[in-house]
Structures are given as C-alpha cells and as structure tokens.
Amino acid sequence: MIALVPLPVAILFLSVSFVVARITDRRAARRTAVACATAATALSIGLSLTQRFAPFTGGRIGGLVVVAVPDGPARHVVTVTCVVGLLVVAMSPLASHPPATLAGVLRLLAISCGFLAVRHGGSAAVLWSLSAWLVWAELRRRDGDDGLDRLFAVYHVPSVLLFCAGTVLTATGSREVGTVLVVLGIVIRFAVVPVHGWYPRFVERAPMGVVVVFGAAPIGMLTQLELLSTRLPASFAHEVALLGGLTAVVAAVFAVVQNGARRALAFLMMSQTGLITFGLGGDSPLAASGAVLTWQASALALSGFAMALAALEARRGTLSLATPGGNFSRTPRLAVAFLLCGLAAAGFPLSLGFAGVHLLVHSSVVEFPLLWLAPIGAVAMNGMTVMRCFLTLFAGSRSHSGEGDLAPLEAYALTIVVGTLLIGAALPVIP
Amino acid sequence: MSAAVHRYLLIAITGLPLGAFLVLAVLAWWGRRWAERTISTVVTLAFGLATVSALVLAGVMACGGERVLTVSAGTWSSPGEYRFDLLLVGDRLSISFAVLTALLACIIGVFSQRYLHREPGYLRFYLLLTLFGAGVEVVALAGDLDLLFVGWELAGLTSALLISFFHERRKPVEHALRAFLTYRACDVGLLAAVVWLHHTTGTSTAGGTAGFAAPAATGNAVLIGVLLLWASMGKAAQVPLGGWLPRAMEGPTPSSAIFYGAISVSLGPYLLLRTESIWAGAPAVRIAIGVVGALTVVHVALVGRVQTDIKSALAYASMTQVGLILVEIGLGLRYLALAHLVAHAGLRSVQILRSPSLIHDYHHLERAMNRPLPRTGAHLERLVPGPAQGWLYRYALERGYFDAWLRDHVIGGFVRLVRRADSLDDRWAQRLSAGRAPARTGLADRREAVTAGHGGSPGTRRKGQES
Incomplete structure (x- = not known):
C-alpha cells in the first residue's frame, strides 16, 4: 500500500536533513530543523483534512494500492510522529545535539514517515535496517569510549537479520516461520x-x-x-x-x-x-x-x-x-x-x-x-x-x-x- | 422544575470547580499574573455556586419526593461493546457529600485569602484546591465506577502536591512522595475492582435505586469487596498504611483541614458506602471492614496520646474517627456512618483551622478558668497495669512499629533485591560492551552542562541553559 500524505512529509524531513547537516552554527541548525518539523506537522494535518473535503478515491500502481492517508490504526501515526519530531528538535540540548545529530534525527523521522508511506514487507525491512544503521552510526560518531556502539550492534544486528530473514521467508511462502522471525526481531528492538x-x-x-x-x-x-x-x-x-x-x-x-x-x-x-x-x-x-x-x-x-x-x-x-x-x-x-x-x-x-x-x-x-x-x-x-x-x-x-x-x-x-x-x-x- | 434544570444543576456541581481550574491553569501556563483577590474570588465563587446548586437540587428532590436523579453528560468513549459513560447520580448519599465538599472548599477558599496572603505559592494552592474539589465532586456524584476512578486519582494527586507545597524543604517533599506511593499502591485495588466488576456483571454503572449491580457469585463479591476495602484503606489512612497521614500535615493548614481533617480521609468510607450494593451480600467483607476499622481505632488511639504537636494529634484523632466510621459501615449502620462522616468532617476542619492559634486559645481558656488546664489521661494510668504502661508507651512512640516494619522488611527488602538484580543487569550490559571502562559520567547530554555549572564561561552556560 502506498499512502500519499506521509510521502511529502518524509521527503521534507529527508531533504531538510541534508541542509541541516551542512549548517555549522548550532542555533541556526536547530531553527531550521524546528521550522521543518513545524511544516511537516502542518502538512500532515493539512493534507489529512484536505482528504476529508476532497476525498481521494484511491488507485493502484504495480499491484500496490494507493490511498491518501493510511487507514485503520495508522491513521494518526504520521501526525504523532511529526509532533514528536517537532518536540525533539525544539528541545534537544545544543551541547549534545550538533547539526549532524539533528540531521540524523530528521532522517530517522523521514524513515518513520517513509514506512507509513510505503507499507510493504521489503521496504519495511530496508527502513528497519536503515534506522538501526543510522543510530549505530550516531553512536560511533560520539566521542564516548564506552562501547555503546558495540552493545547496540550486539543486539541490533540479530534484530535486523531476523527481521529481514523473516520478511524473505514470508514472501517466499513460509509465512508462519517468517512471521515468527520478524516478531523476534521486533521484540529485540522493543527491548x-x-x-x-x-x-x-x-x-x-x-x-x-x-x-x-x-x-x-x-x-x-x-x-x-x-x-x-x-x-x-x-x-x-x-x-x-x-x-x-x-x-x-x-x-x-x-x-x-x-x-x-x-x-x-x-x-x-x-x-x-x-x-x-x-x-x-x-x-x-x-x-x-x-x-x-x-x-x-x-x-x-x-x-x-x-x-x-x-x-x-x-x-x-x-x-x-x-x-x-x-x-x-x-x-x-x-x-x-x-x-x-x-x-x-x-x-x-x-x-x-x-x-x-x-x-x-x-x-x-x-x-x-x-x-x-x-x-x-x-x-x-x-x-x-x-x-x-x-x-x-x-x-x-x-x-x-x-x-x-x-x-x-x-x-x-x-x-x-x-x-x-x-x-x-x-x-x-x-x- | 424541569429535568433539564436538574441536569444542569447536577453537572454544575462538578463542572464549576473544573471550569475554574481550567481557566486559572490555562492563564497560569501562559504566564498571566492575576491579583490574589481575583484568584481567590474565582475559586470561592465556583465552590459557592456549586454549593448552591447542590442545595437547590437537594431541596427540589426532597420536595418532589425523588430519591435518585441520574443524568448522563455524554459518552466519553465507546469502542466496540465497551462504553465509558459520563453518568452522574444524585441521591441522599452523594448529594450530602457533594454539599459538604463544596461548602468546605468554599470556606477554605475564603479562609486562605488571608492565611496565605503574599505566599509565593498562592496561585498553586488555589489551583490544587480547585482540582481537588472537582475530583471529589466527581467521586461523589459518579454513576459509573470508571468515572469515580478519575476523580479518585485527581484527589490523590492534588493531595500529594499540596503536602509538598513548601517545596524548598526536603521533609514535605519526602512525605508527599510517601503519601502518593501509598495512594497509588491502593488505587490498584480500585481499578482492579472496577475491571473485575465490569467483567463479572457486564457493567460498572449504577442502575436506579439499587446502586451498582452485584456479581452473582459470592466469591466475586468478596474479591471486589476486598479490593474496594484495600483502595479505601489508602485514602482513609487505616492500619497498617496510615503512616503517611501525620506526616501529611506538613502542608499548609487550610489544605490539612480540608484534606486530612475532612474530605480526603472520608473518601475511603464514602467509597465503601457508595459501593455497598456490590459487597453487601458478602458477610466476609463486612467483617473485614469492621476489623480494619477496629484495629485502626485501637492503634491510633494509643499512638495519638504521645504526640507532642497539635497537628499530629489531630491527624491521629481523624484516623480514629474514620476507623470508627468503618466499624459502623461494617456493622451495616449506613446512615449513622454518613452522619458521623459529615459531623466529623465539619468539626475536624474547624479544629485544624484553629490549630495555629492553639497556644493563644489555651491561654484564653486558662484565664477564663483562672487556673491551669487539668492534665488529661489520668484515668488510663489507673486502668492500665504498671508494667503494661511502659510497653504501651514504647509502642505508641514507635507508632506500633508499623513504619519500621514497612521500611526495613517490606519495602526495604524489596528495593534491595531489585537493585541487586539491576546491578547484575548492568554488569551484563557492560560485559557486552567489550568490557571497556564504564564511563557513567561521560554522558553526552550532561558533559557540557556540567562544565557550564562548574566554572564554565557565561557564554557556555547560557548556551546550555537555552537548550
């Protein structure tokens, strides 16, 4: 399933993340990130409301259903994600959140919205791996010599592998075994x-x-x-x-x-x-x-x-x-x-x-x-x-x-x- | 009078305090500073109007011969088969308690205008008083136990926050935490009772004059009754959980008067009276209520005798009376318990409000009598044998050893065990981190702020603060 509303939101987060990464002044980077998160929040709410007045009937692209907003439980998730993003970038301490970290935060938000935009096993596995890799890279970039990156990898490499293997098995017909593996991957990430x-x-x-x-x-x-x-x-x-x-x-x-x-x-x-x-x-x-x-x-x-x-x-x-x-x-x-x-x-x-x-x-x-x-x-x-x-x-x-x-x-x-x-x-x- | 007017009157009893709280809270969040007089006027007016609404409603119901008035203020949520109705019920029990609460809150509001004049937390006090009043009115009038739980929690939270009103001192803060932990541990009982009642009867809503539906099986009624008793023990400060109440007197005197002399401690007995239809068919619950009340009476009557400050003595006196009310409920003396509850609340509030002037009052009394006040308790010295007096004195000084037992053996042992497990957990994580030296102080967010707090340049400090 492809949802249209989260797509521009994800693109906005992703594109601004590259801008923020290039800004050297921490305050300017944060202001830019806050503006981006505000725009994303407004966009997610605005587009969802527009859908109420001018409903999009949906369609199909290459076998995937296209809808305006994710249905069911995921309906409000994109707005919640945007508000969380706004809060995080507005309240992140400048000392511990240099522009590179803020950019990483925006990319993680883009991944969350991307997952809502394209609901497909393969894309979920890719985004799952990407988000874990982004966090691991951020932990590596820190100057703390406490082995946190290693600890993170010890748990998240199996998590990613289980998730991806489960997705592949599910796609190839072994649905029950594949699902069990995916759930095990999720359980590790859920701590x-x-x-x-x-x-x-x-x-x-x-x-x-x-x-x-x-x-x-x-x-x-x-x-x-x-x-x-x-x-x-x-x-x-x-x-x-x-x-x-x-x-x-x-x-x-x-x-x-x-x-x-x-x-x-x-x-x-x-x-x-x-x-x-x-x-x-x-x-x-x-x-x-x-x-x-x-x-x-x-x-x-x-x-x-x-x-x-x-x-x-x-x-x-x-x-x-x-x-x-x-x-x-x-x-x-x-x-x-x-x-x-x-x-x-x-x-x-x-x-x-x-x-x-x-x-x-x-x-x-x-x-x-x-x-x-x-x-x-x-x-x-x-x-x-x-x-x-x-x-x-x-x-x-x-x-x-x-x-x-x-x-x-x-x-x-x-x-x-x-x-x-x-x-x-x-x-x-x-x- | 039309049904619509009844409806508005009943809703106004809870709605007015809640509305006053919302107005004050929103303006406070936006930094709006109001004059003390305006704040207290808004609050006392809200409670005054709520009192009038409750009295008018009581009068109208009495004249019309109506025993129960049920009003729906809507449905909060109804996913699937489950419904959360905002149902309010006015009957002799609930309207009496609603009048008592609104009237006392109004009086406390007026009293505090001068008592807390120029106190830095003036607005905070009135905000919490208003939220407490609204919460208690919800408890009093709730026709659904789910809704009652909402008010119950609000009353507990505001109680703890008012105990820590003088927040710059450590002791009030520690005592507030103790009170909140006790409340929260006991609230488990109320929520579990509501859920189990819903599960066994299909509803937690009061229906007509019969009150809440009772489960068909006696075992379920016993379980729910015991859970409700557990819930009420926390708020009513019954043995062995009552250690928080004397400590709660650290709060401002007006809040002590309404919370621990009158309304908050009465919520426990009120809950049992309100839900009597659920457990009335289970004699074991009656016995348990009576035993808890009786044990509390004996215990606090002893402990209260050795208290050396008036607020602690009054706290123990409150616990004694609440214990007696529980005994009355256990014996099935419903109306006596209600009358006792209302009378005790009124009298104890006045005593606590007068307590700061105790020495002045004593001098006044001694001048009037033209001799020192006689010593009390001499009859006990005659009645109790000599060797037992020493033991009882020690028992009273140690507050029945309940606090030490809870601290050292129940809570303390549990905390030590969990911390040991946590330490092992952390060591496992450290080993997985390739055994590198732990750097607990090198945390990312803290590093620069710590530098700023210990001689960092003003610029660095400002940067940390603006974060």
Whole structure:
C-alpha cells in the first residue's frame, strides 16, 4: 500500500536533513530543523483534512494500492510522529545535539514517515535496517569510549537479520516461520525482557533526541500489529503478550527503585513498550485499539517527559533521584510540563494515556484471566516513578544553580504536546 | 422544575470547580499574573455556586419526593461493546457529600485569602484546591465506577502536591512522595475492582435505586469487596498504611483541614458506602471492614496520646474517627456512618483551622478558668497495669512499629533485591560492551552542562541553559 500524505512529509524531513547537516552554527541548525518539523506537522494535518473535503478515491500502481492517508490504526501515526519530531528538535540540548545529530534525527523521522508511506514487507525491512544503521552510526560518531556502539550492534544486528530473514521467508511462502522471525526481531528492538540489555545503557548514554525518535518510530508497532492480527496462531500471539506483560511489570519495578534519572526513564520506556506489546498480542479489537492508543499517548508523553529531562539535565548537570534536590520556583513551567507528560505516559486520568491504558486493562481481563493484573500493577508503579522523578528533581532544595525556565522554542513545542495530550483526553479518537 | 434544570444543576456541581481550574491553569501556563483577590474570588465563587446548586437540587428532590436523579453528560468513549459513560447520580448519599465538599472548599477558599496572603505559592494552592474539589465532586456524584476512578486519582494527586507545597524543604517533599506511593499502591485495588466488576456483571454503572449491580457469585463479591476495602484503606489512612497521614500535615493548614481533617480521609468510607450494593451480600467483607476499622481505632488511639504537636494529634484523632466510621459501615449502620462522616468532617476542619492559634486559645481558656488546664489521661494510668504502661508507651512512640516494619522488611527488602538484580543487569550490559571502562559520567547530554555549572564561561552556560 502506498499512502500519499506521509510521502511529502518524509521527503521534507529527508531533504531538510541534508541542509541541516551542512549548517555549522548550532542555533541556526536547530531553527531550521524546528521550522521543518513545524511544516511537516502542518502538512500532515493539512493534507489529512484536505482528504476529508476532497476525498481521494484511491488507485493502484504495480499491484500496490494507493490511498491518501493510511487507514485503520495508522491513521494518526504520521501526525504523532511529526509532533514528536517537532518536540525533539525544539528541545534537544545544543551541547549534545550538533547539526549532524539533528540531521540524523530528521532522517530517522523521514524513515518513520517513509514506512507509513510505503507499507510493504521489503521496504519495511530496508527502513528497519536503515534506522538501526543510522543510530549505530550516531553512536560511533560520539566521542564516548564506552562501547555503546558495540552493545547496540550486539543486539541490533540479530534484530535486523531476523527481521529481514523473516520478511524473505514470508514472501517466499513460509509465512508462519517468517512471521515468527520478524516478531523476534521486533521484540529485540522493543527491548522486551529478556532481550533488553542494550536499552538502559542506550538511554543513559546516547543523545536524548536520538533515543526518543528511535523509540517513537512506529515501524515495530504497526508491523507487529499486522502480523499478529493476521498471520499468526493465537497461541504465539498470546506468548508475545505474556512477554509484554512481564516486561511491563518488571521494568516498572526496576524503574521505581532507580537512583539515576536516565536509567529510571529507560525502564519507564521499557514498561510502556511492554504494555503496547501486551495489547498487540491480544485477540480482541479492543486490545489492539488500546495498544495503538497507548502507543500514540506514549510517543507524545514519553517524548515530552524525556526531552524535559534532557532540558533539565542541560541546565543542571547530572540528575540524581537519591534525594530531593530541585527548586520548583526556578523552572515552574518545565516542572509542570514534565509532570503532565509523565502522568499522561502513566495513564493518569484527564490525559490521552488514560484512554489507551483503560482500554488495555479492560480488554486484558477477558483474554488473560491470569495476567490482567499485570498492566494495572505496571501502570500504578509507573505513576510512582513519575511522581518520584518530579518531586526529587523539582523540589526539596532552597539552593539552585541559576537555571532558567522554558526558552520560547521549548515552550512552543511543549505547549503543542501537552495540549494534544489533554485535548486528546477530552475527545479521544479510538483507532 | 424541569429535568433539564436538574441536569444542569447536577453537572454544575462538578463542572464549576473544573471550569475554574481550567481557566486559572490555562492563564497560569501562559504566564498571566492575576491579583490574589481575583484568584481567590474565582475559586470561592465556583465552590459557592456549586454549593448552591447542590442545595437547590437537594431541596427540589426532597420536595418532589425523588430519591435518585441520574443524568448522563455524554459518552466519553465507546469502542466496540465497551462504553465509558459520563453518568452522574444524585441521591441522599452523594448529594450530602457533594454539599459538604463544596461548602468546605468554599470556606477554605475564603479562609486562605488571608492565611496565605503574599505566599509565593498562592496561585498553586488555589489551583490544587480547585482540582481537588472537582475530583471529589466527581467521586461523589459518579454513576459509573470508571468515572469515580478519575476523580479518585485527581484527589490523590492534588493531595500529594499540596503536602509538598513548601517545596524548598526536603521533609514535605519526602512525605508527599510517601503519601502518593501509598495512594497509588491502593488505587490498584480500585481499578482492579472496577475491571473485575465490569467483567463479572457486564457493567460498572449504577442502575436506579439499587446502586451498582452485584456479581452473582459470592466469591466475586468478596474479591471486589476486598479490593474496594484495600483502595479505601489508602485514602482513609487505616492500619497498617496510615503512616503517611501525620506526616501529611506538613502542608499548609487550610489544605490539612480540608484534606486530612475532612474530605480526603472520608473518601475511603464514602467509597465503601457508595459501593455497598456490590459487597453487601458478602458477610466476609463486612467483617473485614469492621476489623480494619477496629484495629485502626485501637492503634491510633494509643499512638495519638504521645504526640507532642497539635497537628499530629489531630491527624491521629481523624484516623480514629474514620476507623470508627468503618466499624459502623461494617456493622451495616449506613446512615449513622454518613452522619458521623459529615459531623466529623465539619468539626475536624474547624479544629485544624484553629490549630495555629492553639497556644493563644489555651491561654484564653486558662484565664477564663483562672487556673491551669487539668492534665488529661489520668484515668488510663489507673486502668492500665504498671508494667503494661511502659510497653504501651514504647509502642505508641514507635507508632506500633508499623513504619519500621514497612521500611526495613517490606519495602526495604524489596528495593534491595531489585537493585541487586539491576546491578547484575548492568554488569551484563557492560560485559557486552567489550568490557571497556564504564564511563557513567561521560554522558553526552550532561558533559557540557556540567562544565557550564562548574566554572564554565557565561557564554557556555547560557548556551546550555537555552537548550
């Protein structure tokens, strides 16, 4: 299937990435990237709205169906991806995100949109490999001699190989074996327990923008949704769901006891991914809707949470959760955005996350009589982690290092994300 | 009066505080500074009008002989067979609690105008008070347990944020975190109960005068009842989870009055009263509620006697009364429990609001009596044998050893175990990274900022900050 709306968005991201890579001034590069992400967001919304008033009837090119916007669960994914991209480029600390890194971020966004534009097994395998290679190249380019690139490769080379081999096998007729391999590749990338070893270090040490965009890419989620819902026996899908539920709980437990802010974030992200995997493995449309809605909410909320953390880190240095040591009055808007995004990720009421988690929880009780408490427990503990992060990072100290509140670009991006999360809660669009 | 007016009155009880919160919050986000008087007027007006709406509705229902008023404010989402209805129910229980909440919030709003005058967090206080009031009104009037959960969570969040109101001190922040962790652990019970009820009966919506549908199997009713009891134990600060309540008094006095003297601690008993139709057929649940309440009463009556500051003493007094209310609920004394709850909320709020003037009040009283106030508790010294007095005194000072037990054996042991597993996990990742020297401080985003924070040039620092 070829979708027309994501195509110009992907081209825009890709072309601007080359421009940004050539700019030497970091601020100018960021301004250009923000302008590009804003235009991409406007384009994705505008083109989708145009489709409502002047519907495109569709067609066929070489056996591929051509539509205006992706249908079903992928309908809003391109807009979500663009908003995440806008947030990332607007809030990336200048120190750790030189123009080359920003260009890499834009290319990762282009890959995400490209996947939505061309939904085909072969293109998915290529884009999957490309995104992993881009991140690996970014890790290589860093001057940190901590072996992170090697660690990333240890996990992602098998992931890419499994994905590609699975795609080939599926295309040649061995659908079940191929699908199993593809799902295994996805599971590694989703950092599902026990193949998660790369993820905490990746979040701790890689530039936050790269972490967020790589994590928010919808490739794994949509591919898995298609495969599990159409080609796999229910028993395997249930095993995947079981792994997801396990990851959600284990990661939530690990997150709540961390003393490093970034490591806590890593496990929080893993827990959310586990919840999504849990929903994708369910049989019912309600579970799938919950999983996709949770992905949308997580992509926005966790991106906001992570980028707010990166912004605070850039102002204050190493962030510890061992003892409260922040001053709310210095950065009130950053603190509020941090809390709102975190709570939305943890499925707190009056946020978009609540809608997704609520559907997940309600659908799980029918399908998994022994496992339905897992998402409830995971969500509760994720809320604890968010509150612990908020209180220890933004309260508990009279002294401060003179840090300032949100800069205009940061306020602009965070307002859009927080607004989307809150308005999305009032008017949830169930996929 | 027409049904439409009833509908608007019921919606106004929750809608007015929520609307006031939204207006203040949006303007605060955009940096709009309002005068203190304007902020407090908006909030007190919202709660005042909500009180009037609730009273008018109560009067109209009483005159018309209506026992239950059910109003749908729409459907929030309905994917497939599942529906989340925004259903509000007005009956004797819910309207009483709604009036109490709105009235107390209005009074606290007026009181705080002077009490918090020129306090840096003035707007924050009123925002959180308004959100709390809106959340509690949702809990009070919710005709669907899913909707009740929304208000329940809002009340918990605002409670924790108000405990940490004086955010520059470490202790309030730690106590806020403790309260939130307790709430969250107990909220698992409420959500699980809602989901299981939905699963076993097909709905979590109240239907007419019968209340919520009860599961056919007693086992399911017991399970849901126990989960609801667990949920209520967190908010009501019952044994062994009540250690957060005395610590929660670190917040401003007006918020302590409405949260821990009146409304927030009453949410636990209210939840049990509201959902009585679900577990009424399960005697085991009644017994469990009564036992928890009775244990709490005995425990906090002892511990409360050795408190040396008035707010802690009042906190334990609140816990005692809430425990008694649970005993009444367990015994099936529904209306006594409701009357007790309302009376306690009103009295305790006044006591806490007066607590900063305690010494002045004592002097005033002693002058009026023309002698020192008599010592209390002498009867206990006569009743309790000598050797037991020492043990009980130690028990009370150590708060029944519950805090130490939770900290050292339950939570502490669990945290140590998980951290050990995390350390092994990290070592595995380190080994896969070819065993190179770990560089935990060499993280990309931190490097330059740390330099800026420790003597970096102003330009470098600004660059980090503008990030």
